[in-house]
Amino acid sequence: MPARKSSRVKTPTASAVRRQAERELASFIARFEPKYARLIKACRAELRKILPTAVELVYDNYNFFVIGYCSSERPSDCIVSIAAAANGVGLSFYHGASLPDPSGILEGSGKQNRFIRLPNASRLSEPEVLELILLAAAQGKTKLPVAGSGHLVIKSVSEKQKPRRRAKSSA
Numbered sequence: 001m002p003a004r005k006s007s008r009v010k011t012p013t014a015s016a017v018r019r020q021a022e023r024e025l026a027s028f029i030a031r032f033e034p035k036y037a038r039l040i041k042a043c044r045a046e047l048r049k050i051l052p053t054a055v056e057l058v059y060d061n062y063n064f065f066v067i068g069y070c071s072s073e074r075p076s077d078c079i080v081s082i083a084a085a086a087n088g089v090g091l092s093f094y095h096g097a098s099l100p101d102p103s104g105i106l107e108g109s110g111k112q113n114r115f116i117r118l119p120n121a122s123r124l125s126e127p128e129v130l131e132l133i134l135l136a137a138a139q140g141k142t143k144l145p146v147a148g149s150g151h152l153v154i155k156s157v158s159e160k161q162k163p164r165r166r167a168k169s170s171a
Contacts, residue, residue, distance in 0.1 A: 021058075021152045025067075028060045032084060039089050040065075042121035043082050050124065050133055053145040054079065056152045068094075071142040073153055079136045079144075083115065090115045091124065093136050100135070103128040 012020070029037050047054075047069055054069040057078070068081040078094040093099060096106055096114025105128055106114035116129060123129055137144055 018152065021154050024154050025058055025152060028058070028065055032065075032086075036084060036086075036089060039118065039121065040067075040082060040084050043089060043091070043118055043124060046121045046124045047080070047082065047133075048150070050130065051079065051137060051144065052150065053148055054150045056150060058152065058154045066092075069150075071137075071140050071144045074142070075155070077140060077142045079140055080133055082118075089118045091118055091129070091133075093132065095136065095139065096132075098139065099132055101132070105129065106132070 029040050032040065044056075044067060047067075048056075051069045054071065055073050057066075057068040057070055057073065057075060059066040059068070063085065065084045066081045068075065068078040070079060071077040081092040081094065083090045083092045092113055092115045093106065095112060096108065097110065097112050099106065099114065101114075105116055107116060108114045116123070116132075118124070124133070
């Protein structure tokens with residue numbers, strides 16, 4: 001009697017899902033000019049140190065490539081985000097308008113969001129920036145887990161996107 005084939009579909013393991021998400025993230029970052037790709041990676045590594053239990057939510061949208069650091073998988077629980085475009089990288093504070101900013105480093109004038117530009121990853125460890133990140137984490141409705149490690153979730157990828165590299169000038 002021939003062996004029966006299983007009709008069960010194999011569910012990917014958690015580690016396989018993580019590896020796939022990391023590969024997808026790497027492909028998004030690779031679309032940027034090398035200096036910005038390196039900066040995005042360095043900023044991600046620094047934010048993982050600062051917010052080790054945060055969930056990373058990734059959006060590769062029309063205008064920006066974004067990695068949000070959140071206390072849950074809900075976008076509304078975002079604390080800060082790396083926001084990158086062809087002209088640079090910034091750190092966006094989802095509820096930045098309500099943060100005290102005695103140093104006056106936050107830019108923007110929207111009702112909710114504020115940002116700072118990131119010329120390098122070491123900017124994230126400057127005392128006034130680190131203080132804002134920690135204040136943003138503390139003010140969230142959903143608190144970050146006190147133990148464990150965060151994970152990566154690819155949330156959305158837009159079909160149409162602005163170029164991730166600057167156009168070459170024809171001089």
